[in-house]
Amino acid sequence: MFRTRTAILSSIAAAGALLLTACNGDGSTGDGKAAAVSAAPQAQASTLSFTPGTAEENNAPANTGDLASNAKPSVATAKPVVRKWVQLSNGKAGDLNPVVINGAGFTLYRFDNDTASPSKSNCTGECAVTWPPYIVAKKGRVFVDRVPDSKIGFIPRAGGFQVTIGGQPVYLYSKDVKAGDTNGQGVNGTWFGVTPTGQKAVEDTTPKVITNDGGAMTSSATKARFFKNTNFADLSEPLTGPGCKTVHYSGSMRVSGDVKIWSGDNCTGKSQVVDSDVRDLSTIGFPTVKSVRFLNG
Numbered sequence: 093m094f095r096t097r098t099a100i101l102s103s104i105a106a107a108g109a110l111l112l113t114a115c116n117g118d119g120s121t122g123d124g125k126a127a128a129v130s131a132a133p134q135a136q137a138s139t140l141s142f143t144p145g146t147a148e149e150n151n152a153p154a155n156t157g158d159l160a161s162n163a164k165p166s167v168a169t170a171k172p173v174v175r176k177w178v179q180l181s182n183g184k185a186g187d188l189n190p191v192v193i194n195g196a197g198f199t200l201y202r203f204d205n206d207t208a209s210p211s212k213s214n215c216t217g218e219c220a221v222t223w224p225p226y227i228v229a230k231k232g233r234v235f236v237d238r239v240p241d242s243k244i245g246f247i248p249r250a251g252g253f254q255v256t257i258g259g260q261p262v263y264l265y266s267k268d269v270k271a272g273d274t275n276g277q278g279v280n281g282t283w284f285g286v287t288p289t290g291q292k293a294v295e296d297t298t299p300k301v302i303t304n305d306g307g308a309m310t311s312s313a314t315k316a317r318f319f320k321n322t323n324f325a326d327l328s329e330p331l332t333g334p335g336c337k338t339v340h341y342s343g344s345m346r347v348s349g350d351v352k353i354w355s356g357d358n359c360t361g362k363s364q365v366v367d368s369d370v371r372d373l374s375t376i377g378f379p380t381v382k383s384v385r386f387l388n389g
Contacts (some may be wrong), residue, residue, distance in 0.1 A: 097219050098252055104320075110149055113372070127140045127275055133174060138244070139230075139231055139357070140228065140230075140231065140232055140253070141231075141232075141233045141234065142233075142234050142236060142241060143233060143234070143235050143236070143242070144234075144235075144236055144237075146179055146195065146235055146237050147159070147179045147195045147235045148195075149178060149336060150235060151375050152177055152195075152235070153176075154319060156175075157175045157176050157177035157178060157179070157195060157233075158175060158177070158178055158179055158194045158196045158198075159195060159196055160173075160176075161177065163175055163186050163196065164196070164198075165198055165224055165264035165265055165267075165268050166201075166264055166267070166269045167265055168221055169221070169224075170221060171250070172220060172224060172225055172227050172249065172251075173224060173227065174227045174229045174250065174252040174384075175227060175228050175229060175232065175305070176228075176229055176232050176233065177195075177228065177233040177234070177235060178194060178195065178226065178228045178233075178234055178235070178255060179194055179195030179234075179235040179236075179237060179253070180192055180194070180233070180234070180235070180236055180237060180239040180244065180257070180288075181193050181194070181195070181237035181238065181239065182201075182237065182238035182239050183197075183231035184196075184351050185199045185271075185272045185273070185274050185285065186199075186272060186273070186277070186296060187295040188272070188274050188277065188285045188293040188294070189293075190258060190287055190288055190293065191274075191285040191286065191287060191293040192239060192285070192286050192287065192288055193271075194226070194264070195235065195273025196271060197272060197275050198264055198268055198271055198273070199264075199265070199268060199272075199273065199276065199277075199285050200255075200257070200262045200263065200264065200285070200286050200293065201223065201262065201263050201264070201265055201276045201277075201284060201285055201286060202257070202260040202261070202262055202263075202283075202284055202285075202286040202290070203215055203223070203260075203261070203263065203282060203283055204252055204281075204282040204283070204284075205282055206260075206261050207258060208256075208258060208259030208260045208290065209259050210259075211245060211247050211259045211260070211261060213225065213247065213249070213254060213259070213261040215217045215261075215263065220263075221266065221267070222264070222266050222267075223238060223263040223264070223276070223283070223320060224263060224264045224266065225241070225249055225250075225254045225261065225262075225263050226254060226255045226263055227249055227250060227251075227252045227253065228246070228253055228255060228257070229251070229252045230251070230253065232252065232253075234252070234255075238288070239257070240288060240289065243257055243258045243288065243289050243290055244256070244257060244321050245257075245259060247261060252350045255287070256290075257287075257288070257290040257364060258286075258287075258289050258291065258304065258362065259290060260290045262286050263300065265279075266384070267339045268362060301306075306325055314362070321343050321344065325383040329353015335350030336354075336358060336359035336371040336383055336385045337382055337383060337384060337385070338357050338358065338382060338383050339382065339383060339384055340380065340382055341380065341381045341382075342374070342378075342379055342380045342381065343373065344369075344370060344371050344372060344373065345366065345369065345370050345373065350365050350366070350367045351365070351366050351367075351382050351384055351385070352364070352365050352366070352384065352385050352386070353373075353378060353381045353383075354378070354381070354382060354385075355378060355381070355382060356382050356383065356384040357382050357383055358382070358383060359384075359385055361382070361384045362377070362378075364376065364377070364378070
């Protein structure tokens with residue numbers, strides 16, 4: 093069982109200077125040389141408190157840490173944000189599953205030009221504005237939510253410690269504007285969401301099938317997305333499960349492949365095979381779709 097513990101972490105003394113030079117969006121300096129933030133030989137002690145679970149579960153102060161207004165990745169600032177607390181959650185964002193997200197639901201990324209052993213960041217200057225390093229204050233608090241604590245580490249950075257996962261320094265992306273965005277995935281072929289063990293996050297390709305009240309559904313041969321209105325908006329939440337499913341749905345749908353829809357529950361009543369997008373299902377005689385099934389799925 094994961095026990096609350098205090099981790100004594102090493103930070104950098106004046107004996108070893110940090111190399112902090114401006115870099116381009118891909119993490120390189122203007123002359124093509126990599127900038128770096130890494131550990132120096134001598135260190136001083138600092139204490140971070142580790143707590144299992146989420147910040148909410150542990151009653152972390154509102155509007156602080158990951159939830160502070162200046163902690164959003166879209167808030168561009170030349171000075172890195174140092175948080176009183178951070179949260180590392182094993183979660184899902186977009187098509188990335190698993191991927192680590194923070195306490196506000198934003199995706200955390202790793203940079204291929206960094207090193208994991210030893211942990212070293214090669215993203216500073218303008219790069220660190222585009223890709224804000226994920227920093228917790230000295231004597232700050234770390235909430236660990238289904239991420240192996242053995243994979244979590246830190247390197248000194250700008251008044252605190254940049255979090256590492258599996259040795260990889262982690263960052264947010266300034267073009268992620270809301271929780272769940274993954275706009276940084278694959279940028280320049282070097283930036284990727286980070287998994288709970290520090291690896292590159294990849295898209296979840298697990299087949300899905302609609303089961304209830306609309307939602308995205310896929311199978312090996314068929315894909316469909318149901319929407320709550322006739323303008324391809326307000327997508328319902330995806331659910332999974334094989335066979336005929338009751339959905340009680342009206343609106344629009346996008347399809348790739350063949351989906352059979354019914355006017356009644358349990359695949360009864362009037363039916364029709366749909367193999368192309370339908371902006372308004374009522375125009376094909378289905379003011380309400382009550383059940384569906386994939387064909388060739």
